Amino acid sequence: MYSYQWYNLDMTKRHARPPKAHRLDDYLEIRVQALEKQTFKEAAELAGIPMAAWIRERLRLVAIRELGAAGRAIPFLQQSGSEP
Numbered sequence: 001m002y003s004y005q006w007y008n009l010d011m012t013k014r015h016a017r018p019p020k021a022h023r024l025d026d027y028l029e030i031r032v033q034a035l036e037k038q039t040f041k042e043a044a045e046l047a048g049i050p051m052a053a054w055i056r057e058r059l060r061l062v063a064i065r066e067l068g069a070a071g072r073a074i075p076f077l078q079q080s081g082s083e084p
Contacts, residue, residue: 040054040055060076063076064077
């Protein structure tokens with residue numbers, strides 16, 4: 001049995017995603033050893049988040065700790081009350 005649906009002209013329109021509040025607009029590339037990458041991947045899986053999010057979250061926490069200890073401003077926290 002076949003089912004036929006009329007093609008709707010609205011189907012051709014792409015619905016764009018709403019802009020994110022804090023768009024990630026820059027790219028950071030680092031080289032790591034294979035065992036480091038595997039370790040990061042396993043830790044991210046354990047946390048239930050993508051590896052990129054896990055790495056970014058950890059880097060932000062370390063930057064807050066180290067810059068805070070040095071009494072320096074933390075630029076990404078100064079933009080509209082961003083959370084770590």
